[in-house]
Structures are given as structure tokens and as C-alpha cells.
Amino acid sequence: MSSDALAKAPAAPDIPEHADTLRIVPHRRLGQWAAAVAVLVLLGVAVNSVLRNEAFQWDVVADYFTSASVLRGLWLTLWLTAVVMALGFALGALLAAARLSANPVLRSVSWGYVWLFRSIPILVQLLLWFNIGALYPQLFGVRTVNLLTPIAVAIVGLTLHEAAYAAEVVRGGILSIDRGQIEAAQALGLSRWRRWWRIVLPQAMRSIVPPAGNMLIGTLKGTSIVSVIAVQDLLFSVQLVYHRTYQVIPLLMVATVWYTIVTSVLSVGQYHVEKYYARGAERTR
Amino acid sequence: MTVMVDIRSVHKSFGSLEVLKGIDLSVRTGEVTVVLGPSGSGKSTLLRTINHLEKVDRGAISVDGALIGYRRSGDKLHELPEREVLRQRTRIGFVFQNFNLFPHLTVLDNVIEAPVSALKRPRAEAVESAHRLLKRVGLADKADAYPRQLSGGQQQRVAIARALALEPKLLLFDEPTSALDPELVGEVLDVIRDLAHRGTTMIVVTHEIGFAREVADTVVFMDDGRIVEQGPPGEVLERPREERTRLFLSKVL
Structure with missing residues (x-):
């Protein structure tokens, strides 16, 4: 049929001469509105009860929020998190490289490490390291209890645990890269080191950053577990206060609010890091 | 005329599948050799052995008088350390079917990466020559773009500029237009023709x-891991001697 004949053919019954003058009315989603209202009401009730329940003792929260001992605990939590993340990812990257290497011994050892340290609960691991002196009373000619102070136990235990997870995150990132990228770099004569730092890692970071951000936030809160071996982190600091004053809830709120603030800051940071590594990923600039 | 590439008795298997069953081929300096053949005939594998992206199982390849990937002493071929292989590769440009540009680097950074990091050229000099090369492939205004912002044809032209930046003695093209939309094939072939x-x-x-008919000095037809026939395009494409060549040409023409 020629286009002329098509234009003159009668339109379908529901389509008038000027179809573009018809107004499109979106269908009403009453269920969505009802759900939104219900959730807002519930939220209002919850917020109201938190603010009006005297037992929260917001004035006590305010008193201790920036007290010296709480801030010292917060500082320890922050640097412990940073140290554990840095060491954990450094060890994790080595484990990932070993797992992806051509050497079967390295591959097996890396696999075994990840299997072992993902199998032991972190609490159990910390207690084991804390009591390692029972197994090895002396390490490097020094009494073990002097070498492995509670804070050293915290760093060692958390790092070994973190590295097992970081290894899998880094390995996943590397596997996400197209084989052709490495071949192109090889064809151009780029050294192994240069291929890793310039080509593989920056591209792998796109898939590494989101789970790493998750791990960072998890670690920040996870460090609170070191309070069981009497390391004075944020949680242990507020516990010291409420063991003395019995103001348990307001002091737990102090810790809660601080953890929330730091997590928020880290989330904003993650957003910007993701944006940085996404460069070149979109078609438009 | 001197010989640029000399391939002798090259065999290569992947597992139990033998993809190259004894290849002998010479390419003279300054000439264009086009390799044709059905999928799975081993032509891409052959190309990849020339810059040692694939190791051969038997046989030897030399480029510009140097054995690729090995050092010979007596009747033994000793594998070269990776550093040496990488140095050899800087003299051989390779253009991939899927371009394989580095998506996180700008066009300019893609082109200067190898001259700066593998040949240790001063950055300013590499940038200047990169701009010249981009102009030659018709992309002078795309230096700051990222690869994904370009069409397939443009990406492949950047990949050619990137290969040329090493000033190679030999260029290898692995199906450079097969991943392109039909209307973009011409612009890439223009650059290769130039x-x-x-x-x-x-x-x-x-x-x-x-x-192949227009540009090749020699056309090589491969099938099932062997070179079936080779010669000037006027012979291989117009008056093929072998039945398999005739059959292939009747399907693609």
C-alpha cells in the first residue's frame, strides 16, 4: 500500500481526526496514597513517643554528648576503624592477587585463609587472641601478654577478619573487568605493575567501592565488639559512665547518635568516591 | 625487498582442539597482507601469536629479524622474560575487534599511555604526537572525550591512533570492522587504506x-587451521585454485 493510500484509509473507530488533541489522564493510585498516609502516621507516633518519653533523658544525653571521655572513645573508634580498614584491605588485596595467580599453592592458601577467617565469629576470634598467652606464653622472646595488649588484640583480630572479606570484594572487582582490557595493555607493552595500577585497579574500583563502603560502615560499628576485651572505644566509654550513674538509656543514645553521625559522613564520602571512579562510564559528560 | 614477518611451522592447540596446524607465511616490508577465512579457521589466533598474546606450541615467528617470545640457543627455544616480550610488543601495533580502549581514560590519555609508560617518552612530546595522530584519524576535536562518548567507528579510529603512537614497524588488525554498524565501517577502512x-x-x-581486493598486496585464505592458498588478490579472489576458497567466496560475496 502506498503512503498516500494509507493516509486516506479510515481511522480506527476510537481515534478522531486530530489524535494529538486528546488529553492523557494518569490512572489514580489510591493504594499508594493510603500506604503513604499510614506510614506517615506511624512515623509521627514513633517520633512523638521518643521525644516525649522522659526516660530518654535528652538533657543527660546533651550533658555527656561532648564529654571528654566520650570524645576519647569516639576518637579510638575512628582511628581503630581506619587502621583496620587500611590493613584489612592491604592484606585483602594480596589475598585476592594470590587467589587469581597461576600458582596453585598461592591459590589454595588464599582460599583456605578466606574459608577459615569467615568461619570464625569475630567475637570468638577476639577472645582467642586475647587468651593466646595460654598457648604461646612467649612470642619473639617477649611475654605474650605484654606484646598483645587489648588494643593490639583488637587490631590483629579485626584486621584478619576484615581481610577475609576484603579479599573477596577485591577479587570480585578484578573479575568484573573485561579480559580485553588486560590484553590491550599487554599488546601496548605496559608492565605488569602499570597494568595493575593504571588499567585494572581504577576500573575494578567501580565495583569495589560500594561493598567497601558497606564494609567501612560495618567495621565502624563492628569495632564496638572490642568493648568485650576492655578496649575503651565509644561504646565502652559510655558503658563506663552508666555503670557508675545507672543512666543506661541516655548514654546508649549518646553512642547511637555519634555512630549515626559518623555513618552519615561516611555515606556522603562514599557517594563522592563512587562519582570519581564512575568517570568515563556515562555517554554524556 | 626485506621480510618483516616470518612464520614457520606454527602449531597451536587449545586443549584437544588444534587451531593452527602448521602455518608458514612471510610478509614483506611495506606490504599489506589480508587474511580471510571462515570463523574458527584460526586466523585470529595466528594474528595473536605474532605479538605473543598466544604462545605457540611448536614453530617460530620472527618480526623484523627478531624471534618473538623466545631466544634460541642451539636446538632449544628459551622463553624470554616478560620484560623482553613487552619490549618486543611495543614495536608491533595491535588493533582489536572490540577496540579495547581504556574506558576510564580520556582519548588523549589512551593514546599517550604506552609512549609515556612503556617507551618513557617525555609527556609533552607524547601529547604533541598524540594530537597529530588524532588529527590524522580525523578526531582532532575528541582528545578530551571518554571512549564511551564516541561511536564505534570513532573508538576504533582512536584505537588505531593508540597503536600508531608506538611508531610500530608492523600493524596487526583483528577484524577491525566486525563490531561496527554497517554505516561506520567505511570511516575505519579509510584510515587503514591511508x-x-x-x-x-x-x-x-x-x-x-x-x-582486500583494493588494498591487499597478498591475500591469504585460511580454513581449518591451515593456509589453503595465498597470492595477489587478483588471483585468490578472482581465480581461486582451491575448491574451498571458491566455496567461501561464493558465500560472502
Whole structure:
């Protein structure tokens, strides 16, 4: 049929001469509105009860929020998190490289490490390291209890645990890269080191950053577990206060609010890091 | 005329599948060799052995008088350390079917990466020559773009500029237009044709028979891991001696 004949053919019954003058009315989603209202009401009730329940003792929260001992605990939590993340990812990257290497011994050892340290609960691991002196009373000619102070136990235990997870995150990132990228770099004569730092890692970071951000936030809160071996982190600091004053809830709120603030800051940071590594990923600039 | 590439008795298997069953081929300096053949005939694998992206199982390849990937002493071939292989590769440009540009680097950074990091050229000098090369492939205004912002044809032209930045003695093209939309094939072939006219030694694996007829000095037809016949395009493409060549040409023309 020629286009002329098509234009003159009668339109379908529901389509008038000027179809573009018809107004499109979106269908009403009453269920969505009802759900939104219900959730807002519930939220209002919850917020109201938190603010009006005297037992929260917001004035006590305010008193201790920036007290010296709480801030010292917060500082320890922050640097412990940073140290554990840095060491954990450094060890994790080595484990990932070993797992992806051509050497079967390295591959097996890396696999075994990840299997072992993902199998032991972190609490159990910390207690084991804390009591390692029972197994090895002396390490490097020094009494073990002097070498492995509670804070050293915290760093060692958390790092070994973190590295097992970081290894899998880094390995996943590397596997996400197209084989052709490495071949192109090889064809151009780029050294192994240069291929890793310039080509593989920056591209792998796109898939590494989101789970790493998750791990960072998890670690920040996870460090609170070191309070069981009497390391004075944020949680242990507020516990010291409420063991003395019995103001348990307001002091737990102090810790809660601080953890929330730091997590928020880290989330904003993650957003910007993701944006940085996404460069070149979109078609438009 | 001197010989640029000399391939002797090359065999290669992947597991139990033998993909190259004894290849002998010479490419003279300044000539364009086009390799044709059905999928799975081993033509891409052959190309990849020339810059040692694939190791051969038997046989030897030399480029510009140097054995690729090995050092010979007596009747033994000793594998070269990776550093040496990488140095050899800087003299051989390779253009991939899927471009394989680095998506996180700008066009300019893609082109200067190898001269700066592998050849230790001063950055300013590399940038200047990169701009010249981008102009030559018609992309002078795309230096700051990222690869994904370009069309397939533009990306492949950047990939050619990137290969040229090392000033290679030999260029290898692995189906350079097979991943492109039909209307973008021409712009890439134009660039390759221009290189051919400048006397660049090239081996091109392709399905573009018209291009082979026009540009090739030698056409090589491969099937089932062997070279079935080779010769000037006027002979291999117009008056093929072998039945398999005739059959292949009747399907693609």
C-alpha cells in the first residue's frame, strides 16, 4: 500500500481526526496514597513517643554528648576503624592477587585463609587472641601478654577478619573487568605493575567501592565488639559512665547518635568516591 | 625487498582442539597482507601469536629479524622474560575487534599511555604526537572525550591512533570492522587504506572482501587451521585454485 493510500484509509473507530488533541489522564493510585498516609502516621507516633518519653533523658544525653571521655572513645573508634580498614584491605588485596595467580599453592592458601577467617565469629576470634598467652606464653622472646595488649588484640583480630572479606570484594572487582582490557595493555607493552595500577585497579574500583563502603560502615560499628576485651572505644566509654550513674538509656543514645553521625559522613564520602571512579562510564559528560 | 614477518611451522592447540596446524607465511616490508577465512579457521589466533598474546606450541615467528617470545640457543627455544616480550610488543601495533580502549581514560590519555609508560617518552612530546595522530584519524576535536562518548567507528579510529603512537614497524588488525554498524565501517577502512598508502606493513584479518581486493598486496585464505592458498588478490579472489576458497567466496560475496 502506498503512503498516500494509507493516509486516506479510515481511522480506527476510537481515534478522531486530530489524535494529538486528546488529553492523557494518569490512572489514580489510591493504594499508594493510603500506604503513604499510614506510614506517615506511624512515623509521627514513633517520633512523638521518643521525644516525649522522659526516660530518654535528652538533657543527660546533651550533658555527656561532648564529654571528654566520650570524645576519647569516639576518637579510638575512628582511628581503630581506619587502621583496620587500611590493613584489612592491604592484606585483602594480596589475598585476592594470590587467589587469581597461576600458582596453585598461592591459590589454595588464599582460599583456605578466606574459608577459615569467615568461619570464625569475630567475637570468638577476639577472645582467642586475647587468651593466646595460654598457648604461646612467649612470642619473639617477649611475654605474650605484654606484646598483645587489648588494643593490639583488637587490631590483629579485626584486621584478619576484615581481610577475609576484603579479599573477596577485591577479587570480585578484578573479575568484573573485561579480559580485553588486560590484553590491550599487554599488546601496548605496559608492565605488569602499570597494568595493575593504571588499567585494572581504577576500573575494578567501580565495583569495589560500594561493598567497601558497606564494609567501612560495618567495621565502624563492628569495632564496638572490642568493648568485650576492655578496649575503651565509644561504646565502652559510655558503658563506663552508666555503670557508675545507672543512666543506661541516655548514654546508649549518646553512642547511637555519634555512630549515626559518623555513618552519615561516611555515606556522603562514599557517594563522592563512587562519582570519581564512575568517570568515563556515562555517554554524556 | 626485506621480510618483516616470518612464520614457520606454527602449531597451536587449545586443549584437544588444534587451531593452527602448521602455518608458514612471510610478509614483506611495506606490504599489506589480508587474511580471510571462515570463523574458527584460526586466523585470529595466528594474528595473536605474532605479538605473543598466544604462545605457540611448536614453530617460530620472527618480526623484523627478531624471534618473538623466545631466544634460541642451539636446538632449544628459551622463553624470554616478560620484560623482553613487552619490549618486543611495543614495536608491533595491535588493533582489536572490540577496540579495547581504556574506558576510564580520556582519548588523549589512551593514546599517550604506552609512549609515556612503556617507551618513557617525555609527556609533552607524547601529547604533541598524540594530537597529530588524532588529527590524522580525523578526531582532532575528541582528545578530551571518554571512549564511551564516541561511536564505534570513532573508538576504533582512536584505537588505531593508540597503536600508531608506538611508531610500530608492523600493524596487526583483528577484524577491525566486525563490531561496527554497517554505516561506520567505511570511516575505519579509510584510515587503514591511508596507512597502506603510506607503506605501513600490515596484516589484516577481515571479512571485507572489497577492501582486500583494493588494498591487499597478498591475500591469504585460511580454513581449518591451515593456509589453503595465498597470492595477489587478483588471483585468490578472482581465480581461486582451491575448491574451498571458491566455496567461501561464493558465500560472502
